[in-house]
Amino acid sequence: MHKLRDAPGYSEEGLRLELERFTGKRKVYVLGLGNTDRADDGAGTIVAEALKKRFPRFSFSEQDGIEGVALDISERGEAAVVIFVDAADMGAAPGTIRVIPSNRIRDTEITTHRVAVALMRALLEKGGNTALVIGIQPTVIEFRGKLSDSVRDAIGTLTDILAEILARAD
């Protein structure tokens, strides 16, 4: 079992169970965020792109125009679970994976080319969906930097867990 770093009691199994509890038998979408030109910042995009190969209708990344995807899901009335994955500075050890509490997501965040996660989340929830954000603690976010080993490991771990969740829901 992969013990997630610097997160007492937060194991790979614990994360899997938490996500299973969230998703139940509902339809699940993964929306991966982040800029792959900035090393670890692109972690969410890399996770979603990897999942897209197996689950093309349920996994989307920045390259798909993420707010358009969120808008479409919000209008489907599926009562789905939407999991955002993004690099997030949680003050934890590099590679730490956590579900981020909704009160820690800024309303006014704006990244280089899309609307705030908080807006997409609010829009989805207004449409009867449940949304949650999983953060991966980055360490290298320099322009043209190289993905760090710890975040590379975390990407692999989270991709495996989410693949299981998507396979159950598909």
Next chain:
Amino acid sequence: MKELNVEALARVEGDGGITVTLDGKKVKNVTLDVHEGPRLIEQLVRGLTPADDLNVIPRICAICTLSHRYSAIRGLEKALGIVPPEKAQLTRELMMLGENVESNSLHTFLLALPDFLGYPSAVAMLNDYGDDVKRALRLKKFGNHVMAVTSGRIVHGENPILGGFGRYPSRKELEEIKLKAHELVPDAVRDVELFASLDYPKYSEADMVFMSVNAPKKQYGFAGESILISNGKEVNVEDYRKLTNERVVSHSFAKRSLYQDKTFTVGANARLVNMGKRLDGQAADLFKQHFDERWLKNPLMNNLAQAIEMLWSLEHIPDMVDTVASLDNPPIEKPTRQNGSGTGAVEAPRGTLYHHYDIKDGLIDAADIITPTAQNLDDIEKHMKLTAERMLAEDKDDEEVRLGLEMVARAYDPCISCATHLVTLKRV
């Protein structure tokens, strides 16, 4: 002394802040501080081939990715003696229309509008203005789609290349774009009506100088070979340094620009002041209806200008699609020389963007990139200082002053990442 801070300017792209230094009610200084670290891209591309440059340059910014690519292509093609085929030129114009819709919809509705309606963010607007937020997202999605179809991807598409396109959009893709653009025009008209109905505070008003490209054939557009100045002058883009006169300041990583020792404005309001009479369709009617003296003095009018321009882009897309679809896919034009210089100037959504290149033996010897936000920074500071002075003279409290300053800064749709959050009030 008191200092009023907006340490992290929300709802702008990149990392910046505003510091206002006060002595009693007197404003001693206002600075827009750019904290975003320099990325030294102009140095990074030295020694690269022009084709490799195009893989790096758009990474300056993911909002204006296609504007950067197009401006670089225009500069490099001139340097290398490449004359692009008509279909390439028109497809590039189509991609710029898509980027304009994508960026203007994001800025007007989701970044600027909450200030005018008294909400802290678009999230807070959702309950009362849910339909408007969704309309903005539909428009942004469509803009993204046009960008993806023309350039190959939503972000950092690589189809536009020197001498043409790696792949041209198919007739089916073009037809879908045309139908969707028609469908969204009424949404854009409603957006113009909404922004025309807003109350634009007058605190920032002062005489302004506007610069934009002069689109060819006396048409409205987003690229050209000369720059129009609202004082009636016109300057060839190769002489851009005479307009921008870049300099460094101590409080910011971004360079600054002055024209004849005065600040100037680039952006949608500048384009409409300089080329608004060239608009057609409903955009022209609405521009005539709403254009007045305020546009020449008040930077907040850039929000309405962006809404009108977004409508024009949507109305223009079907005609552009028809013309592109009527032309056969041409071969890629090759360089005719290995040494030369050239400057590209395009209108990114937030203003004029210059890319200049010197090519030596087929490789990049020097590059110079001047972004719209870098040109606007001095102008933003000028109008923020006036705003602070006038609001404090009316005994507005610190929170009101903060919001007033942020509204001015946001009106310019600044991209601080490109130029290299937000207000600090200092009292002495």
